[in-house]
Amino acid sequence: MQVVKFGGTSVGKPERMKKIANLVLSMEGKKIVVLSALSGTTNSLVKIGDFLLANKTSEASNEIEALEKHYLEFVKELYESAPYQAIGEELVSRYFSLFRLLAAGKFDDRGYRELLAQGELISTELFYHHCQERKINARLLPALHFMSIDENQEPELEKISERLKPILEAMANTNILITQGYICRNHNNEIDNLKRGGSDYTASLIGAAARAEEIQIWTDIDGMHNNDPRVVKKTLPIAELTFDEASELAYFGAKILHPSTIVPAQKYGVPVRLKNTMDEKAFGTLISERGTSGQFKAIAAKDGITAIKIKSSRMLLAYGFLRQVFEVFEKHKTSIDMISTSEVAVSVTVDDDKHLNEIVNELKDLGSIDIDKNQTIICIVGNMLAEKEGVLKEVFQSLAKIPIRMVSYGGSNNNISLLVETAQKEKALNLLNEGLFGL
Ligand code: ADP
Ligand code: ASP
Ligand code: MG
Numbered sequence: 001m002q003v004v005k006f007g008g009t010s011v012g013k014p015e016r017m018k019k020i021a022n023l024v025l026s027m028e029g030k031k032i033v034v035l036s037a038l039s040g041t042t043n044s045l046v047k048i049g050d051f052l053l054a055n056k057t058s059e060a061s062n063e064i065e066a067l068e069k070h071y072l073e074f075v076k077e078l079y080e081s082a083p084y085q086a087i088g089e090e091l092v093s094r095y096f097s098l099f100r101l102l103a104a105g106k107f108d109d110r111g112y113r114e115l116l117a118q119g120e121l122i123s124t125e126l127f128y129h130h131c132q133e134r135k136i137n138a139r140l141l142p143a144l145h146f147m148s149i150d151e152n153q154e155p156e157l158e159k160i161s162e163r164l165k166p167i168l169e170a171m172a173n174t175n176i177l178i179t180q181g182y183i184c185r186n187h188n189n190e191i192d193n194l195k196r197g198g199s200d201y202t203a204s205l206i207g208a209a210a211r212a213e214e215i216q217i218w219t220d221i222d223g224m225h226n227n228d229p230r231v232v233k234k235t236l237p238i239a240e241l242t243f244d245e246a247s248e249l250a251y252f253g254a255k256i257l258h259p260s261t262i263v264p265a266q267k268y269g270v271p272v273r274l275k276n277t278m279d280e281k282a283f284g285t286l287i288s289e290r291g292t293s294g295q296f297k298a299i300a301a302k303d304g305i306t307a308i309k310i311k312s313s314r315m316l317l318a319y320g321f322l323r324q325v326f327e328v329f330e331k332h333k334t335s336i337d338m339i340s341t342s343e344v345a346v347s348v349t350v351d352d353d354k355h356l357n358e359i360v361n362e363l364k365d366l367g368s369i370d371i372d373k374n375q376t377i378i379c380i381v382g383n384m385l386a387e388k389e390g391v392l393k394e395v396f397q398s399l400a401k402i403p404i405r406m407v408s409y410g411g412s413n414n415n416i417s418l419l420v421e422t423a424q425k426e427k428a429l430n431l432l433n434e435g436l437f438g439l
Contacts, residue, residue: 001029001030001031001032001210001212001213002027002029002030002031002032002212002213002214002215002216003031003034003203003204003206003207003210003212003214003215003216004024004027004031004032004033004034004203004216004218005033005034005035005036005181005199005200005202005203005215005216005217005218006020006033006034006035006036006218006277007036007039007199007200007217007218007219007220008036008037008038008039008040008041008042009039009219009220009277010036010218010219010220010277011035011038011039011123011127012038012039014074014077014078015077016277017078017126017127017130018078018130019277020033020127020218020277021130021134021136023218023277024176025136025176029175030175030177031176031177032141032177032179032206032210032212033127033138033176033177033178033179034179034181034202034203034206035120035124035127035178035179035180035181035199036119036123036181036182036199037119037120037122037123037182038074038119038122038123041067041119041122041123042116042119042182042196044063044066044067045067045115045116045118045119046116047063048060048063048064048067048103048115049107049111049112049115049116052102052103052107052111052112053107053112057103060103061100061103064096064099064100064103067096068092068096071092071095071096071122072089072092074126075088075091075092075126076088078126079129079130079133080133081133084129084132084133087129088126088129091122091126091129092122095118095122098118099115099118102114102115110190110191113190113191113192113193114190114191116183117144117180117182117183117191117193119182120143120180120181120182120183120199121180121183123180124178124179124180125140127178128140128178131176131178136176137174137175137176138174138176138177138178139171139174139176139177139178140177140178140179141171141177141178141179142179142180143179143180143181143183143184143202144180144183144184144185144191145163145167146160146163146167147160147183147184147185147194147202147205148160148163148184148185148186148187149184149185149186149187149192149194150187151186151187152333153186153192155184155194155201155264157205157208157209157264157267160205160206160209161208161209161210164209164210168210179206180202181198181199181200181201181202181203182194182198182199183202184202194258195258196258197255197257197258197259198258199258200257200258200261201258201261201264203215203216203217203261204260204261204263204264204265204272205264207264207265207268207270208264208265208267208268208270209264211268211270212270213270214270214271214272215265215270215271215272216272216273216274216275217256217257217261217272217273217274217275218275218276218277219256219274219275219276219277220276220277220278221237221256221276222237222275222276222279222282222283222284223237223238223239223256223274223275223276223282223284223285224237224238224241224246224249224254224256224257224274224285224287224298225237225238225256225298226238226297226299226433226437226439227298227299227429227432227433227437227439228253228254228255228299228301228429230255231301231429231430232429232430232433232439233430234433234439235433235439236437236439237282237283237284237285238285238297238298239285239286239292240285240286240287240288240290240291240292241285241286241298242288242289242290242291242414243262243265243266243287243288243289244266244412244414245287245291245297245298245381245382246262246272246285246287247262247263247266248300248379248381248412248414248415249298249300249379249381250262250300251302252300252302252377252378252379252417253300253301253302253377253379254298254300256274257274265287269288269289271286271287271288272286272287272288273286273287274287291383293383294382294383295382295383295384295388296380296381296382296384296394296436296437297381297382297383298381298382299378299379299380299381299429299432299433299436300378300379300381301376301377301378301425302337302351302376302377302379303376303422303425304351305337305349305350305351305376305377305419306349306350306351306353306356306371306372306373306375307349307371307372307375307405307406307419308347308348308349308350308359308360308363308369308370308371309345309346309347309369309370309371309372310325310345310346310347310348310363310366310367310368310369311345311368311369311370312344312345312366312367312368313367314366314367321346322341324366325346325348325363325366328359328362328363328366329348329350331362332355332358332359333355334350334352334354334355334359335350335351335352336348336349336350337349337350337351337377337417338377338406338408338417338419339408340406340407340408345367347405347406349375349377349406349419353373372405372421374421374422374423375405375419375420375421375422376419376420376421376422376424376425377417377418377419378417378418378419378420378428378429378432379415379416379417380415380416380417380418380432380436381414381415382414383413383414384409384414384415384416391409391416392409392416394435394436395416395418395432395435395436397435398431398432398434398435398436399418399428399431399432399435401427401431402420402424402427402428402431403420403421403424404418404419404420405419405420405421406418406419407419
């Protein structure tokens with residue numbers, strides 16, 4: 001069994017949705033097809049939700065109306081026959097009535113999450129009816145029946161696996177099962193999601209839960225590139241990556257994968273293949289246990305980082321100091337990405353500053369605090385054995401003109417992380433592209 005996930009752009013136009021049906025049909029064996037919302041839909045739902053939370057009801061109505069128009073056009077082109085045109089129109093009218101109902105009531109966080117979930121529910125239903133129209137034997141597999149997260153927002157892989165088993169057995173005669181990416185239920189059984197870009201994570205969770213042969217992530221680019229193609233002009237696809245390398249790249253900002261995608265796949269050794277819907281023949285990237293050589297393989301960057309420096313003379317020779325620091329972050333469920341220490345100070349970075357004020361207030365008991373916002377972590381991934389000479393030399397030579405706030409190296413053999421001001425990111429990524437890859 002394979003899990004094949006198609007992202008927003010891959011389903012964003014009627015002709016692309018039709019193409020995906022052909023692609024899935026051409027694949028052998030059983031497939032669980034995970035779909036994202038049509039491109040732009042989740043952004044639009046976020047806008048509607050934000051308007052409603054701010055009581056801007058007329059702005060929300062305008063956005064709903066524009067989105068509805070888009071969907072009516074979409075079904076017009078997707079379905080060929082009159083009966084399916086009618087099904088399409090009914091489907092759009094049903095979803096948009098729900099949006100208007102949600103908008104008319106008392107709109108809260110729960111309503112917001114329910115609203116966000118509709119994008120994937122519509123796209124899978126549209127695709128399912130397209131398959132029906134073409135007499136393709138496919139069934140809907142509702143993600144809300146098996147995908148769940150716990151009170152810490154962590155996916156419950158074992159429970160997902162237990163719930164999936166009988167469902168998949170009951171659908172044993174169908175080779176194409178269509179399910180929603182991104183959406184799930186939380187510990188209160190409410191509708192929730194796996195955060196933006198979460199459909200990749202869904203695919204990996206299902207692949208791990210069902211012990212699939214392979215997880216394929218189909219998107220709008222020919223695999224993981226050596227650098228961020230949104231920032232750097234000349235980038236190249238990488239044919240193979242290890243789970244560890246891909247995991248670091250995803251976590252540190254390579255948008256092609258949700259930050260946690262690799263974790264479940266790696267746990268059960270299920271290979272992840274990245275493929276391009278716009279260029280099916282391109283090799284893409286294979287992510288597996290197996291590694292290939294190459295000192296520097298890729299670079300990613302993660303914005304929105306805050307650096308916190310705790311300076312304390314008490315740190316000198318004091319055991320237990322770091323534990324006290326970490327406890328403050330643990331208490332506020334805020335994870336630390338980078339850390340660097342000296343005799344008198346420790347600097348850490350966080351990407352979530354929701355509890356920054358509380359954290360800083362408590363850290364003040366341990367020393368004086370400096371905060372730097374608008375930072376970016378640049379993560380260089382490859383086989384950089386610490387025993388090998390000159391690894392850092394090339395990196396620092398490339399970045400000779402960029403002020404570097406923090407460095408982390410030696411934690412693993414496949415990562416060097418650097419902290420720079422976000423304003424320096426573009427320059428730094430381009431200089432590294434030239435210096436490390438000669439591009
Ligand atoms: P989807 O909608 O299919 O999930 P995304 O937009 O989430 O697609 O991810 C694909 C995009 O990720 C690409 O179009 C590309 O701009 C961006 N991206 C960022 N970093 C990388 C990278 N290192 N390699 C490939 N793509 C990347
Ligand atoms: N539709 C969701 C988003 O835009 C999930 C996804 O596309 O992966 O974030
Ligand atoms: Mg994505």
